[in-house]
Amino acid sequence: MTCQSQDLFNTKLPYEITVYIFQYLNRSDCLRSLAVSRNWFAAVPTYAQDIWSDIRIHGTDKCLYEKLWMQFIGNHVKHISLTGFHTNEALFSIMEKLIDHGCTQLKSLTFDDCMTSNHKLFVQLMCQMGEHITDLTFDNHRSNMAITHTIKACPKLNQFHFTTISDFIDIRAVQRINTSGFISVRSGPPLPDYFEHLTELWIGVPLQKAARVEPLLQMCPNLLYLGYVRDRLIYPAIVNLDDLFTWCPKLIYVEINTRDFGTGPFQLERRTLFRRIYDDDKDSISNKEDALVCFIAQEVNWFTSEEITPHLVRNASTLKCLALGSHNYYGQPVESDWTAKFHTTLCLSHLHTLILEYIHLQSDALVAMVQRCPGLQILIISQTVGSISLNIPQLLEPLKQLKHLEISNIPVSFFNGRNDSAIQTFQHWIASYNNGSGDSKIKKGPEEIHLNLTEGVPSDLLTAITYITTLKRFSCTFTCESMHDELSTMADRFKLLTYLESLCFRRARGLSFDFFCSLSELPYLTTFYAAHSNPLVVDDAGLMHLLSFIGKDHPRLKKISIDCPSFSERGVVLDSEYLMNMFHDLLDVYHIDYSSSHTLTITSK
Numbered sequence: 001m002t003c004q005s006q007d008l009f010n011t012k013l014p015y016e017i018t019v020y021i022f023q024y025l026n027r028s029d030c031l032r033s034l035a036v037s038r039n040w041f042a043a044v045p046t047y048a049q050d051i052w053s054d055i056r057i058h059g060t061d062k063c064l065y066e067k068l069w070m071q072f073i074g075n076h077v078k079h080i081s082l083t084g085f086h087t088n089e090a091l092f093s094i095m096e097k098l099i100d101h102g103c104t105q106l107k108s109l110t111f112d113d114c115m116t117s118n119h120k121l122f123v124q125l126m127c128q129m130g131e132h133i134t135d136l137t138f139d140n141h142r143s144n145m146a147i148t149h150t151i152k153a154c155p156k157l158n159q160f161h162f163t164t165i166s167d168f169i170d171i172r173a174v175q176r177i178n179t180s181g182f183i184s185v186r187s188g189p190p191l192p193d194y195f196e197h198l199t200e201l202w203i204g205v206p207l208q209k210a211a212r213v214e215p216l217l218q219m220c221p222n223l224l225y226l227g228y229v230r231d232r233l234i235y236p237a238i239v240n241l242d243d244l245f246t247w248c249p250k251l252i253y254v255e256i257n258t259r260d261f262g263t264g265p266f267q268l269e270r271r272t273l274f275r276r277i278y279d280d281d282k283d284s285i286s287n288k289e290d291a292l293v294c295f296i297a298q299e300v301n302w303f304t305s306e307e308i309t310p311h312l313v314r315n316a317s318t319l320k321c322l323a324l325g326s327h328n329y330y331g332q333p334v335e336s337d338w339t340a341k342f343h344t345t346l347c348l349s350h351l352h353t354l355i356l357e358y359i360h361l362q363s364d365a366l367v368a369m370v371q372r373c374p375g376l377q378i379l380i381i382s383q384t385v386g387s388i389s390l391n392i393p394q395l396l397e398p399l400k401q402l403k404h405l406e407i408s409n410i411p412v413s414f415f416n417g418r419n420d421s422a423i424q425t426f427q428h429w430i431a432s433y434n435n436g437s438g439d440s441k442i443k444k445g446p447e448e449i450h451l452n453l454t455e456g457v458p459s460d461l462l463t464a465i466t467y468i469t470t471l472k473r474f475s476c477t478f479t480c481e482s483m484h485d486e487l488s489t490m491a492d493r494f495k496l497l498t499y500l501e502s503l504c505f506r507r508a509r510g511l512s513f514d515f516f517c518s519l520s521e522l523p524y525l526t527t528f529y530a531a532h533s534n535p536l537v538v539d540d541a542g543l544m545h546l547l548s549f550i551g552k553d554h555p556r557l558k559k560i561s562i563d564c565p566s567f568s569e570r571g572v573v574l575d576s577e578y579l580m581n582m583f584h585d586l587l588d589v590y591h592i593d594y595s596s597s598h599t600l601t602i603t604s605k
Helices: 002-009 015-022 027-033 038-047 068-072 088-100 119-129 147-152 209-218 241-247 266-284 305-314 339-345 363-371 392-396 422-434 459-465 513-519 540-550 576-582
Strands: 054-058 079-083 108-112 135-141 159-164 200-204 225-228 253-256 294-299 321-326 353-357 378-382 404-408 448-452 473-477 502-506 527-531 536-538 559-563 565-567 590-594 599-604
Touching: 015 038, 027 038, 027 068, 038 068, 079 088, 088 119, 119 147, 147 159, 147 209, 200 209, 209 241, 241 305, 294 305, 305 339, 339 363, 353 363, 363 392, 392 422, 422 459, 448 459, 459 473, 513 540, 527 536, 536 540, 536 559, 540 559
Parallel strands: 054 079, 079 108, 108 135, 135 159, 159 200, 200 225, 225 253, 253 294, 294 321, 321 353, 353 378, 378 404, 404 448, 448 473, 473 502, 502 527, 527 559, 536 565
Antiparallel strands: 559 599, 590 599
C-alpha cells in the first residue's frame, strides 16, 4: 500500500496519511480523480473506501449507466440504500452488480419505494448479500414479499422493518407461490429454524394471522421490540397476547394497531411522540428482567380491555409507557369500558407516559389512576368516551413531575371545593409543584401544554397558562363560538413566558400590535404558527415590528407561519406582490413564501 501511495503522489507519504487526505474529497471528486492517470485509476478506490462505505442509489441516477462508480464498491461497503426501483428488472440488475463487485459484507440494507414481486429471485439475491446484514428495512414497499424467507436469508439479522406504499397489498399473494427452493443458493451450514438474533420486528402491512403472523412470531424467541400496526380497518393487526408473550417472553416494547392513533393534524404528532418513546427505550433500557416497559395499542371488537388488562397488571412494576386507543368505526368507538380497571385494578407506580384516546372511561376513574402514578411526566387525553367532564384541579393535584399535558375534545371543569378560578387553580398547582425543590432559584413545572377543548378555551384559562413560566411549547385551539379577542386583551401576559420556544394558535380571531410586541420580548421563541378557517386579521405593523426587532445580526425566530392572513392595512387576503413590497427590506434576512393555499411562511436564512 505504501508503494502505491508513493506512486500516486510521487512522494513518501504513509498509506494512513493518504487515506486521511482522501477523506476531504466528496464522491464527485473521487470520480474525477480517476481520469488523472492509470495509476490513479487503479489506486484511488483503495484510498477512498471510507467515503464509499455508505452508499445511496436511486433508480433514476444517471450513474447507474456508467461504470466508473463501480470502481469504488467492494467488500468495504457496509451500508446500502436503494430507492425508487419500481420494477423487478431494475432492482435485481443493481443487486446483481453489487454482488458481482463484492458487496457481500453489508451491515445494513434499505429498500425505499421498491418492487420485489418476483419473490423467489429476490430471496436468492438476498442470500448472497445478507450473510452479515444486521439491519434490513423496507419502506414504502410496492409489493408484498416472502417475509420469513427474506429474514432467513440474513442469519445475523437484528432488526427488520417492513412498511408498504399502499393499503391494498394482496395479503394472500405470497401464500399462492411455491416457496420451495427459495433458500437454495447459499452454501454452508443449514439455515436456522429460529431467528435467534432478531430483536426488533416492525410490520406495517396487513397479514394473515394464522398463516403468516403467528408462525413468524413463534420463530422470534429473543424479540425485544415489536411494532405490528395495521393498514386497513378490515385487517386489524391483532395477535393473542397470551400467545405473543409465550412465544416472545423477552418483549419490552409492544405496539399494536396504532396506524390511526391521533386524528387530523394530531396524527403526525402522535407518531412523532411514539417514535421518541421508542428511541428513548432503545437508548436507555438495559432490560435484564425481560419485563414489559412500553405498551401501545388500539382496541377493536375482539381485542379489548378484558384481553389487555391482565398483561398490564402482570407488568405493573416495570411499565413506563401506556397508550390506549380505540378504532372509531363510522363514529362509534369500541364499547370496552376501562372505568373499573382504572379505578382499582391498575396500579402503575412507575408510569412515565399515559396516552388515552377514544376509550370509554369515567372522569373519577381517570383521576384515581393518575393519583397512583406520581412519576407521570407525559399525559395526553383526547376524545375520551363516556360521561366525562374532566376536573382539572383533581387531575393535576398529584402530578408534581408533569412535563407534557395535552387535553383534546373533552369538556373540563375547575371546581375544587374552594370556588377557585382557573387562575387560582394553576397558581396553587405550580406552587405545590415547587414545594420542597431545594433550590428556590430553580423553577419546576410543565414544559409543553396543548389544549383543544370542546367548549373553547376561556380567557381565564388562557391567562392561567401564562403563570406556568417553565413552558417551552404551547398550542391552543379556539372554537368557532369563542371568536373573541383573547390574544389582544391579554397580550402583556405572554411576555412572562420567557422560556417559550414554540407557540401555536388555531382558529384565533386576530393578532394585534400589542400581541406581536409581547412575542418580540420572548428571548427563546423560534417558531410561531397561527391559523383560522376565515381570513385571520393580522396587524401588519405589529408583524413588521416583531421581525425588525429581532434584527439582522441576531435573528431568533426561525419560522413564522400564518394561514389565510388578512392584514389590517388592506382588510383583504393578500397577494404576492403586496407581500414582496411589504417585506422588501427584510428579504436579505428572511425567505418569504405565500403559497396558493393562502399560507404566509417566513423563515430565517
